Each structure stands twice: as structure tokens, then as C-alpha cells.
Amino acid sequence: MKSNNIIPKNVISRLPRYYRFLGMLLDEGMERISSNELSRRMGLTASQIRQDLNHFGGFGQQGYGYNITQLREQIGHIIGIDNYYNVILIGAGNLGRAIAQHLNFQKRGFNLIALFDSDEKLTGIRIGNFAIRHFSQLEEFCEEHKPTAAILCIPSNAGKDVTQKLIDCNINAFWNFSHYNISDDFPDAIVENVHLNDSLMTLCYNITNSEETP
Amino acid sequence: MKSNNIIPKNVISRLPRYYRFLGMLLDEGMERISSNELSRRMGLTASQIRQDLNHFGGFGQQGYGYNITQLREQIGHIIGIDNYYNVILIGAGNLGRAIAQHLNFQKRGFNLIALFDSDEKLTGIRIGNFAIRHFSQLEEFCEEHKPTAAILCIPSNAGKDVTQKLIDCNINAFWNFSHYNISDDFPDAIVENVHLNDSLMTLCYNITNSEETP
DNA sequence: TAGATTGTTAATCGATTAACAATC
DNA sequence: TAGATTGTTAATCGATTAACAATC
Numbered sequence: 001m002k003s004n005n006i007i008p009k010n011v012i013s014r015l016p017r018y019y020r021f022l023g024m025l026l027d028e029g030m031e032r033i034s035s036n037e038l039s040r041r042m043g044l045t046a047s048q049i050r051q052d053l054n055h056f057g058g059f060g061q062q063g064y065g066y067n068i069t070q071l072r073e074q075i076g077h078i079i080g081i082d083n084y085y086n087v088i089l090i091g092a093g094n095l096g097r098a099i100a101q102h103l104n105f106q107k108r109g110f111n112l113i114a115l116f117d118s119d120e121k122l123t124g125i126r127i128g129n130f131a132i133r134h135f136s137q138l139e140e141f142c143e144e145h146k147p148t149a150a151i152l153c154i155p156s157n158a159g160k161d162v163t164q165k166l167i168d169c170n171i172n173a174f175w176n177f178s179h180y181n182i183s184d185d186f187p188d189a190i191v192e193n194v195h196l197n198d199s200l201m202t203l204c205y206n207i208t209n210s211e212e213t214p
Numbered sequence: 215m216k217s218n219n220i221i222p223k224n225v226i227s228r229l230p231r232y233y234r235f236l237g238m239l240l241d242e243g244m245e246r247i248s249s250n251e252l253s254r255r256m257g258l259t260a261s262q263i264r265q266d267l268n269h270f271g272g273f274g275q276q277g278y279g280y281n282i283t284q285l286r287e288q289i290g291h292i293i294g295i296d297n298y299y300n301v302i303l304i305g306a307g308n309l310g311r312a313i314a315q316h317l318n319f320q321k322r323g324f325n326l327i328a329l330f331d332s333d334e335k336l337t338g339i340r341i342g343n344f345a346i347r348h349f350s351q352l353e354e355f356c357e358e359h360k361p362t363a364a365i366l367c368i369p370s371n372a373g374k375d376v377t378q379k380l381i382d383c384n385i386n387a388f389w390n391f392s393h394y395n396i397s398d399d400f401p402d403a404i405v406e407n408v409h410l411n412d413s414l415m416t417l418c419y420n421i422t423n424s425e426e427t428p
Numbered sequence: 429t430a431g432a433t434t435g436t437t438a439a440t441c442g443a444t445t446a447a448c449a450a451t452c
Numbered sequence: 453t454a455g456a457t458t459g460t461t462a463a464t465c466g467a468t469t470a471a472c473a474a475t476c
Contacts, residue, residue: 010443012419016412020393034457047445054459062458063452079415080422098312099410108411109418148421173421175414179234183257190424192417196313196408197322198230200389201293203406204323205226207362207387208294210404224467248433261469268435276434276475
């Protein structure tokens with residue numbers, strides 16, 4: 001165990017993948033797995049897996065490998081999957097609605113509790129289990145329900161104002177689908193960006209530059 | 215110039231960001247920028263920017279810096295933004311519809327030309343400019359329109375079959391929103407994965423582990 | 429020309445891989 | 453006990469940063 005150290009970002013970003021693959025192994029009815037076999041399945045090296053896991057502690061057993069159920073639970077706990085942070089979604093346009101309906105928040109550590117939009121025409125419209133609230137009700141709602149995080153599905157130009165208001169409501173963690181760069185203005189915020197445009201352009205690059213190598 | 219070499223993956227993944235920031239600088243009415251000033255804005259080092267760009271050629275001028283319009287165009291060309299690859303979307307559920315309507319494909323190198331779904335109840339429903347087609351019409355459609363890429367917004371368990379059919383239609387590039395691991399079965403496919411669940415869990419980790427450091 | 433800033437080489441840093449002793 | 457496989461240290465590799473000569 002050396003959990004006192006700082007965990008490299010790369011390791012952290014692999015944790016959800018480990019969690020996901022271990023879940024799949026459980027579905028296959030497997031009980032235990034060696035770093036070698038897991039590496040084969042995940043396309044990593046066995047060394048890397050052992051190094052990664054040992055940032056958090058010794059979860060395996062020499063001569064045996066890793067107990068899948070246990071390891072998955074432990075990784076889940078490290079991520080905090082069982083904390084069920086309250087999260088609200090801001091911006092109930094196409095993308096916002098899809099995110100609200102598509103994601104299984106409860107399995108990923110969150111509990112979606114409300115949708116907000118600044119467009120009055122959307123107020124009251126039901127999306128899944130939620131009626132869209134007007135953004136002006138944010139403060140009141142947050143005082144009562146104290147959400148931890150917010151999902152931003154808003155246009156970039158609204159980014160700063162909206163984020164400021166959320167931070168005023170003691171929300172400090174953001175899942176950001178907009179191009180607005182939260183950390184520039186709010187360096188202490190916890191931010192996870194999803195830049196779909198960038199991802200699409202990366203695909204474009206890879207297509208463009210595969211054609212040139214015949 | 216040393217464009218003969220292989221470009222590191224990290225460099226490629228930064229290209230869309232460069233492109234995006236340069237666009238913002240243009241919007242601000244700027245004409246030229248030094249690697250130093252750009253590094254300040256993007257939160258990188260000037261060294262890294264110069265290194266990155268020099269993988270593709272010398273775009274700057276000593277004593278002057280970089281012409282923003284030119285540099286942006288050149289990066290756009292490297293990505294292939296002006297190739298407008300035909301792309302089809304498979305799976306017109308919440309997420310698929312949102313992607314179809316939300317993304318500005320034309321500005322990212324693609325031209326969305328059709329939506330498919332295997333649910334007959336959805337056939338004919340209009341999403342933006344498109345009527346959803348039944349998946350059984352895929353082959354016919356592809357023969358006529360020869361799409362280059364497909365966006366997968368389908369459940370993972372349908373992944374293999376759907377991908378096989380798409381590959382049979384000469385589609386070899388995938389923007390994959392599902393958990394299905396395309397490269398396992400089709401190692402030659404060009405794949406860009408978007409794992410929203412993993413991203414959300416990374417946010418969860420960062421919240422969980424910020425609380426513990428008071 | 430002098431000043432600024434690139435392109436590029438060298439140094440550093442961090443992450444991945446390999447190796448192996450510890451141990452179940 | 454013998455075999456398997458971990459946890460961990462050491463070696464390698466690659467990416468980032470620093471430095472500086474080239475040059476606009």
C-alpha cells in the first residue's frame with residue numbers, strides 16, 4: 001500500500017475502465033482473474049495493471065490473482081460510486097435531455113435531482129421523471145436540496161454567468177459539455193470536460209491520415 | 215518540417231484544441247500570436263506548442279510569432295476539416311437524436327446524411343432534416359451514398375452485429391458512444407470512443423477524493 | 429541593426445515495461 | 453512443497469520542458 005502518494009491522472013482515468021471490465025467478467029460468471037489474463041482482455045500490460053492497482057493497495061493474492069467481485073467493489077469504493085452525489089442538469093436542450101434520460105446516474109455515483117433551463121417556454125415540460133424548472137428557481141432549490149455537482153449543457157457564452165450562480169449556490173463540481181473553460185475563471189472548481197467536437201475532429205484526423213498511408 | 219515521422223497520439227488529441235482556441239482568437243479580432251501568449255491562454259508551455267506544431271511543419275516566423283488565420287487553416291487542413299466525410303448515425307434513441315441535432319458536423323469535417331434505427335416504430339419520424347430510416351435499408355442506402363463513417367448510438371449487445379453490417383457496407387470509421395469494443399473484433403477499424411459513463415465516474419472520483427483532503 | 433521569437437537540440441521528468449524476490 | 457502470481461524495484465521508453473542558436 002502506498003495510498004499516501006498522489007495518484008497519476010492516467011491511473012485515475014483508467015479506473016472506470018477497470019470497473020467496467022470487471023463488471024463484464026462478473027456477468028460472464030468468472031470469480032477470479034490474473035493480471036495477465038485481465039491485461040489480455042483490456043489491451044494493457046500485466047505490469048501496468050499491477051502498478052495501477054498498487055497505487056491504492058494490494059488487492060491481489062500471490063499465486064491466485066484477484067477476486068473479481070472484491071476488486072470491483074474496492075475500485076467502486078475508491079471512485080466513490082456509492083456516494084450518490086446529488087447532481088442537477090442545466091440546459092434542457094437536445095443534448096441535456098438526452099443526457100438526463102440516457103445516463104444511468106445511479107450506477108455512476110450520482111443522483112440526478114432536477115433539470116433547469118432559462119427558457120420559460122420549457123418550464124414544466126416533463127423529461128423522464130422531471131419537470132424542467134426555470135433557472136430563476138435555482139437558488140431556492142439548492143438551499144433545500146444542496147446538490148454537489150452540475151451538468152452544463154449550455155451555450156459557451158452563458159458559461160461564466162451560469163457557473164458563477166452555481167458556485168454561489170455552493171456547487172463546486174461540473175460535468176461540462178460546453179466549450180466554456182470553467183477553470184480559467186474558477187480555478188478551484190472540480191471539472192470534467194466532455195468535448196464532443198474535439199472527439200469528432202480527432203476521428204476526422206484519423207480518417208484523413210489513414211487514407212494517405214496506402 | 216519532419217512530417218515523415220509518426221505523430222504521437224497526445225499531439226493529435228491536442229490539434230482540435232488548438233483549432234478551437236485559434237478560432238476564438240480570430241473572433242477577438244487578433245491577427246498574430248506568439249507561442250508564449252498562446253501557451254498562457256491554453257494552459258500549456260510555449261515549448262510544447264512549438265514542439266507540437268513542428269511535427270507538421272514550421273508555421274511560424276522568428277521574431278513575429280504565428281499568423282492566426284493561416285495557422286488555423288493549416289491545422290484544419292491537417293485534420294481534414296474540409297473533407298466533409300459522409301457519415302450516418304445508427305440508433306436514433308435519445309442520445310442519437312441529440313447528437314444528430316446538437317453537433318455542427320459541417321464545421322468538424324463531416325456531413326451527416328442519414329439516421330437509421332432497427333425499431334420500426336421510429337421509421338419515418340423526422341429528426342431535424344432527416345426522416346429515420348429502418349436499419350434494413352442500410353445496404354441499399356450505402357451502395358448509393360457511400361458513407362465513410364458511422365456514429366454508433368446503440369446498446370452494446372447490438373454492437374458486433376451492427377458493426378459487421380456496416381463494415382460489409384465499406385464503412386470503416388466509427389464514432390462509438392456504446393460500450394461495445396469495436397477494435398476487439400475489428401482491429402483495422404478507425405475508432406473514436408466516447409465513454410460518457412467513464413467520464414462521469416472520473417468526476418465522481420475527483421469529488422470523492424477532494425473531500426478527503428481538507 | 430537590435431529585439432523578438434521561432435525551430436530544434438539537449439535535459440528532465442514521468443509513465444510504462446521488465447524483472448524478480450516475496451508469498452500465497 | 454512446488455507452481456503461480458503478486459507487489460515492488462529497476463530499466464526503458466516517451467513526452468514534456470528548458471535552452472539556445474538561427475533568423476525574421
